[in-house]
Amino acid sequence: VRVADADLADQAAVIAEVRVLAVEPAPGAAGPATDYLVEIEDLIAGYVPGSSIVVRVLGGRTADGFELVVAGAPRFAEGQTVLLFLLPRDDGTFDILHLMLGAFHVLELDGKRVAYRDLSEATEIQRAGAKHPEPERPRDLERFGAWLRDHAGGIERPADYRLEAPAGGL
Secondary structure (H helix, E strand, O other): OOOOHHHHHHHOOEEEEEEEEEEEEOOOOOOOEEEEEEEEEEEEEOOOOOOEEEEEEEOEEOOOOOEEOOOOOOOOOOOOEEEEEEEEOOOOOEEEOOHHHHEEEEEEEOOEEEEEOOOOOOOOOOOOOOOOOOOOOOEEHHHHHHHHHHHHOOOOOOOOOEOOOOOOOO
16 A cells, blocks of 8 residues: 655654665574665654664575565665665664655666656555555655655645656666
8 A cells, every 4th residue: 555755754763865885684683684784875854873774674585594585575785875764673773664665766867866666566455435645656856855854844845756757667
């Protein structure tokens, strides 16, 4: 069930543009999980206790070789830049809010930095009678970040950051 950007922003404890430094199996996790050590490049909202944090995502390989693949769980590569909506965990790591809905991949497209969600492994469920967010579209990262900062500061304004998806897709 998709979540409107304003609701996603309101529910996140931290919103940050980060660069992935390392990808490792989560040590001591209750089940297979992957830890992403990320460096904060732009802290848009919230607080983190340093310039790097660990983001834990369900799924991955344990030390004894057991692997769990969670359809839709975001996966990132070292060096990749992503925009994340996060919640702190009791163990000091962070969870991505609403699994894949709180993870935006960043790429450069026609000279613009674009944020998009990879929903290729997801099937949208719509609740009867519920108001649905706008159709999923990529976002201009600079304008999206400015809108998120304004929203966090209590300034309500129209969402002026959505782009048309390229004809060939992302």
